[in-house]
Amino acid sequence: MKNNLDKKILVVDDESEMRVALETTLKREGYQPVCVEDGKKAWERVQNETFDLIVSDVKMPKMDGVELLRAVKQHSPKTIVIMMTAYGDIDNAVETMKVGAFDYLLKPFSAEILISSVNRAFMKEPEDHRKSTAPAAKPDVKIIPEREIITCNQEMLKLLKFVENIAYSKSTVLIIGETGTGKELFARLIHQCSPRADKPFIAINCAALPEGLLETEMFGHEKGAFTGADYRKEGKFELAHKGTLLLDEVTEMSLPLQAKLLRVLQEHEIDKVGGKESIPVDVRVVATSNRDIKKRIRENKFREDLYYRLNVIPLKINPLRERKEDIPLLAEHFLAMHCKENNKPVMSVDDSTVSLLKKYNWPGNIRELGNIMERAALLCNEDTLLPAHLFFEEDAEMDSDPSSKPLSNFRGTIHQMEKELILQTLEEQNGNKTRAAESLGISIRTLRNKLTEYQSVD
Ligand SMILES: Nc1ncnc2c1ncn2[C@@H]1O[C@H](COP(=O)(O)OP(=O)(O)OP(=O)(O)O)[C@@H](O)[C@H]1O
Numbered sequence: 068m069k070n071n072l073d074k075k076i077l078v079v080d081d082e083s084e085m086r087v088a089l090e091t092t093l094k095r096e097g098y099q100p101v102c103v104e105d106g107k108k109a110w111e112r113v114q115n116e117t118f119d120l121i122v123s124d125v126k127m128p129k130m131d132g133v134e135l136l137r138a139v140k141q142h143s144p145k146t147i148v149i150m151m152t153a154y155g156d157i158d159n160a161v162e163t164m165k166v167g168a169f170d171y172l173l174k175p176f177s178a179e180i181l182i183s184s185v186n187r188a189f190m191k192e193p194e195d196h197r198k199s200t201a202p203a204a205k206p207d208v209k210i211i212p213e214r215e216i217i218t219c220n221q222e223m224l225k226l227l228k229f230v231e232n233i234a235y236s237k238s239t240v241l242i243i244g245e246t247g248t249g250k251e252l253f254a255r256l257i258h259q260c261s262p263r264a265d266k267p268f269i270a271i272n273c274a275a276l277p278e279g280l281l282e283t284e285m286f287g288h289e290k291g292a293f294t295g296a297d298y299r300k301e302g303k304f305e306l307a308h309k310g311t312l313l314l315d316e317v318t319e320m321s322l323p324l325q326a327k328l329l330r331v332l333q334e335h336e337i338d339k340v341g342g343k344e345s346i347p348v349d350v351r352v353v354a355t356s357n358r359d360i361k362k363r364i365r366e367n368k369f370r371e372d373l374y375y376r377l378n379v380i381p382l383k384i385n386p387l388r389e390r391k392e393d394i395p396l397l398a399e400h401f402l403a404m405h406c407k408e409n410n411k412p413v414m415s416v417d418d419s420t421v422s423l424l425k426k427y428n429w430p431g432n433i434r435e436l437g438n439i440m441e442r443a444a445l446l447c448n449e450d451t452l453l454p455a456h457l458f459f460e461e462d463a464e465m466d467s468d469p470s471s472k473p474l475s476n477f478r479g480t481i482h483q484m485e486k487e488l489i490l491q492t493l494e495e496q497n498g499n500k501t502r503a504a505e506s507l508g509i510s511i512r513t514l515r516n517k518l519t520e521y522q523s524v525d
């Protein structure tokens with residue numbers, strides 16, 4: 068039998084059967100747990116002796132598990148706390164992770180799940196663990212964003228602060244937001260701010276692959292697992308070991324795969340396709356979705372238990388139309404970036420351009436703004452960016468004042484768009500180049516050069 072006597076464990080549960088079950092399981096693993104029946108008794112013990120680990124129920128008379136957790140984290144932050152909870156109290160349990168619980172176990176759970184959680188708690192290196200329980204000990208985690216997150220919106224700034232605070236933990240993060248709002252950017256930021264920053268950040272898009280392929284992408288396969296599997300393939304979970312795994316568009320995963328993922332999240336080990344043994348993995352999972360997850364759950368397309376497993380730390384990114392104060396900042400940022408890429412001097416953004424940008428409702432959010440500014444940077448050869456340089460998607464909707472709509476709406480390459488726009492404007496102005504140039508907001512010289520260019524190509 069293993070000897071784990073150097074680790075002191077306190078078990079807290081008001082149900083005697085549960086205490087006996089926990090005690091038996093832990094004793095089998097070589098621990099000698101102390102068992103008490105409520106938070107108050109536990110708190111008395113904690114003040115007089117040092118425990119390495121506390122396994123506590125949430126709902127208890129006198130002092131409940133959350134109160135106990137708070138008190139313990141204040142008194143002896145190094146003590147690891149695992150919470151146990153019934154399904155109905157899951158929100159409460161999720162809360163406890165933010166207060167500093169190491170893990171939570173959903174009742175009823177098997178002995179294996181308890182032991183797996185306890186072992187993980189003790190396997191962590193002491194330094195690592197300090198970071199994950201005591202927020203005071205994390206000034207060594209620096210924010211080195213790979214790409215800046217630009218915002219002056221109060222809620223976004225709060226979100227950035229929140230990310231800084233939760234980055235050091237290992238808890239799963241679920242990022243919700245419309246397409247192009249910056250979900251991946253935030254996922255990378257979480258990784259960069261975490262103690263895992265120098266380990267891999269691996270992303271997988273769950274919507275992009277059919278079920279079978281997604282499974283081998285995620286978990287890998289053994290050599291000979293199926294016809295054509297003539298080598299052993301490492302899955303993304305293995306590649307992300309010690310680092311962060313981004314599961315993009317997680318709601319698009321098939322139900323069988325969701326079940327498999329749930330198991331991985333609970334047990335921290337993967338089963339390769341065609342593999343005989345489970346492989347332990349240490350991965351921080353960040354998942355994203357641009358869907359209404361609650362609706363997917365109601366439609367039985369997404370497992371509710373998986374949702375709760377993923378949603379330990381929820382992060383919601385607002386669409387751009389709800390933070391229009393960010394538009395001028397972002398527009399200038401993208402414009403400068405694309406001008407530099409194209410070796411062009413950076414132009415200023417005219418006020419009329421800013422007000423037009425603010426009228427648009429941005430269904431594609433920041434990505435769409437980036438694309439529009441990329442085209443604008445190419446199209447504009449003046450020192451000021453005018454509304455005429457903006458091209459929105461075909462059925463763009465403006466909030467008001469249709470007269471300020473841009474000239475035309477196109478799809479296609481930048482070059483084609485530019486050419487079409489110029490020729491169309493020239494036609495509208497009956498071939499008058501001066502008026503066409505004026506209406507386009509470009510110089511007559513630029514217009515002539517463009518026309519010569521089109522002639523020589525055609
Ligand atoms: N606040 C921001 N500041 C600067 N760039 C941003 C910001 N938010 C998003 N971006 C940029 O916008 C683009 C889209 O962001 P990202 O890929 O993170 O969005 P997403 O929410 O993951 O989109 P999708 O749902 O389509 O996958 C990226 O190029 C990203 O760098």
Ligand SMILES: [Mg+2]
Pocket residue numbers: 250251315355
């Ligand atoms: Mg994305």
